[in-house]
Amino acid sequence: MSPARRDGLAPPRAVRSRTERRVRNAVALGACAAAAGVLLVPIALLVAQLVGRGLPALRPGFFVHMPKPVGEPGGGMANAIVGTLILIALAAAFALPVGVGAGVYLAEFGESRLASALRYVADVLGGVPSIVVGVAVYGLIVVPMGHFSALAGGLALGILMLPTIVRSTEEVVRLVPQSYRHAALALGAPRWRVVQQIVLPAARGGIATAALLAVARASGETAPLLFTALGNRFWSTRLDQPIASLPMMIYDYARAPYPDWNAQAWTGALVLFLMIAVLAAATRWTTRRIR
Amino acid sequence: MSSGHLTTPWSASARPVARRGPVHPDDVYRVVLQALGFAVLAVAALIVVECARGAAPSIRAFGWHFLVGTQWDPIADHYGALPYVWGTLVTSGIAMLLAVPIGVGASAFLAELAPPAIGEGVAFVIELLASIPSIVFGVWGMFVLAPWLRSALEPWLIAHLGFLPLFQGFPFGLGVLNAGIVLAIMVVPTVTAISRQILRSMPRTMNEAALALGATRAEALAVTLDAARPGILGAVVLALGRALGETMAVTMVIGNSSRISLSLLAPGATMASVIANEFTEATGKLYLASLVEIALVLFVLTLIVNALARLLVLWAVGGRRDVAGAA
C-alpha cells in the first residue's frame, strides 16, 4: 500500500487498531503484574508451612535440650545451635581479618596488578559452588588432620564469606570522603594512621553490615559442612572434632524415616529461617538509621 | 567505580621514596595488607590445585571418556559422569524456563509499573526469598512440594501430556521436575533483582521518547526492555551459574538415581547432588577421585558461566561496577 503523493504524503493510516493496541497493552502489563504475583506465591507458602509445621515443636526445650535417641519424645537441638555459633565464630575469625584487610588494600592502594588480579579472583571466588569449597577443604584440612573437625568447617564457611566481605569493604571504604584523608594528611599523619584511625572508623558501620549479612548467609550453609565439620549427635565444642550444626541436623532429621524427627527438622528450619531473617532485617534497619 | 580512577590522595602503586629510619610503618602497613590480599589469592589457588590434585587419579584413569560415560559403577570401580552432567543441565534448564519469564516480568513490574509502595514491598519479599538457605527449600520440597506433585500435578501431566516422553512414568513426587521447580524458586530472586537494577539504570528519556511518539505503556516498556537485553541476559546467565552449583535443595528432592531418563518425572541426580550423597561413603581411591573430578568439572563450568554473566552485565551497564556489584 503506497501512500498517494500530493504535496507530501498522506498521514499514515493505522493498520493495527487502537483497540488491539489497548488489549495488547492490558495483557502485557497484566502479565508483568501476574509475574510479580506468582513470585509471591512460593514465599507465602513457604513461610506458612514453616510456621505451621515448625511452630508446634518450638518450645524453650528446643534450644537447651540435646537430641534424644529415636523413639524418645522431646529433645532439642542445643548442640546444633551452639555448634552453628562456634562455626560462624571460626568463619568470621578467618574471613574478617583477611577480607577486610584485602578490601582496605583494594580501596586504599588498589591500582596495581595485584589489585586487579585480586578483584577478579574475589569475584570469581564468589561464584564457586559451596560444595566445591567443601571438597577442597576436605583435601586440604580433613585428610592431613585425619578426621573431620569444626576447624575445617569454620574455614570452609569463612572461604564462602570472603568474597562478599572483600567487595563490600572496598566499596564502603571508597565511599569515605576524600576530605577526611586530606585533613589527616595535612596534619602530618602517616598513611597508615590515616587509614587505621580515620578511614576505617568512618567505614565501620558499612563493614559491620556487610559482615553481618555474610554471617547470616554462612549460617545457613550446609553443603560445605558435609565433609568438613560433618555433624555430631553429642555435645561437643572441641575445634578438632566433628561438630553439630543447625543445617546439618535439619538435613539428617529431614531424611530420617521417623516422623517425629521430620517434625523437628521443620522446627530447626523455622529457627534457622528466623535467625537469618532477623539478622538481615536488623542490619538493614540499623543501616537506615545510620543514614 | 571505574578502574584507573584514583580515589586516594596518595599514589596507590608508586614505590615509596626513601625515608629515614630502617623501616617506615607505612611500608609495613602496606605489606601487611598486601599479604592479606595475597591470602585471598592463595585461597582461590589452593581450591583449584586441591581439586585438580584430588581428581588426578580419575583423570588419568578415564580421560575425556569420564564426561560422556554413562555408567557410574562403584562396584566395578568404573565411573562415567554423564548422568550427573545430564541431570545438572536438565534441572537447571527447567529452572531457567520457569524463572526467566517470571523474573523478567516481575522486574519490569517493579521497575516500571508498580507504584513505589508496592514496588518496595515486593522488593523486600524478594530479598527475603533470596536469603532463605538451601536446606530450608529442601525441607519444603520434600514435604510440601513432593506430595503435591505426586498427587496433583504429575498425574495431570501424565494424563494430558503423557504422549510426550517428557511426561511419562510414575508420579513419584521426588525427581527432576521437583528439583527444577525448587531451583526456579531459588534463582528467580537473582533474575528479578538484577534485571530490576538494570532496568532502573536505563535512561528515563528513552521511555519518554517512546511515549511522546504515541506508544502505549507496554510499547514503551518494550523499548526499554529491548535496550536492556544484554544486561538482563547477564542476569539470567548469573542465575544459571547459581542453579548449576546448587546442592542441598536439589539433593533432597531429586530422588538420587544414576540413570539417564528423558522423563521429567523420573528421579535423577546432579553433579552437586552425587557429591553430596556419596562423598562420605566413597571407599576406594578411584571412587573418591571421580567424585572430586566431578567437583572440578562443576567448578570449571560455573567459572565459565559466571565469567560470561559478568561480561554481559558489565557491558550492559557500561562498566559501572556499583550496579554490577549486585550480581
Place this chain on the structure above:
Amino acid sequence: MTVETRNPERPALAQPPRPSLASAPLPAPPDPASPGAPTGGEPDAPAARVKLSAAHFHLHYGAHHAIQDVSLEIPEHSVTAIIGPSGCGKSTLLRSFNRMNDLIASVRTEGELRLGDEPILSPAIDVVDLRRRVGMVFQRPNPFPRSIFENVAFGLRLLGIRDRGELEIRIEDSLRRAALWDEVRDRLDRSAIALSGGQQQRLCIARSLAVEPEVLLMDEPASALDPTATARIEELVLGLKSRYTILVVTHNMQQAARISDRTAFMLQGELIEYGDTRQMFTSPRRQLTEDYITGRFG
C-alpha cells in the same frame, strides 16, 4: 532580584508572599481571542485557526503551584516561543499539551487545554493518540539505541505498518523534511547513537514527523548543541512551520526573536505577556518583560 512595577506607588517587593505579578496595573493587553488581530504595525493577516489553547490552566506539583492561571491561544501553522528564566514553568506548560506530566504522580491540573476543539485534559481523550498528534522533541537528543531506520520507523510500527515499501517512503520523506536525508541516506542501518548531537536531534525530529503530527512541541531543542547545529535546527523549524504548529521553549531570547511569530513570556508560573514576537522584543507592554529581555534578571 528586585522587581519594579510600572506603578510608582507600588513599593519594590523583595520577599514572598507577594501578589501576583500579573495583577500589577497595566494597559489592557490585546484581545487574545483574535490572535491574528494586528497589534502595533503588523500587516493585515487572515484570522488563523486556533490550534492549541489554554484557558485558566493551573498545574500543581504537590504543594507547589507551578503554573498559575495561564490562558493563551496559539494559531495554526505558526511558531510560538515560550521564554522565561529557569523554573518559570515553560517546560511544564509545554509538557502539559501532550500530557507528559501525567507521568509524575503528584501533578494536579485545573482549567482547560485544547487541541483545536478537543479538550486535552479530559479523561475521555485517548492519550496515546494525542501524543501521536502532538509530537515532542526533547532537550537532549534521545534516539533509541537502534538503527537510524528503526528510529524513524518506530512510530509507524506502533501503528502496525509493516510494509517495507511504505516504511521506506515515509522514512525518506521524514528524513528529508528534517534536513537529514542527504547525510544518512547511505547508512540507514547504522546505529543512531553514532550520529553527532545535531544529527541526532534532527533524527528525533524526523522520528516525530514520521507519524504526521499536527503540533510539534520542542523543549529547548538546540540547547545541547553547538552553534552550527543550532542554526540548522532553527532553519528547520522555520521550514516546518508551513505544515505544523510549533511551540518552542527556549532560554535563548535571540533564538526566540529569530524563529518565532509569537512569543509567550512566563515568570514563576504566570504568563506575563504573550503576543507578536517583533512587537514584544521592540516595545514590550509589561515592564517585567522589558526587564527580562534586557537582561535585568534571569
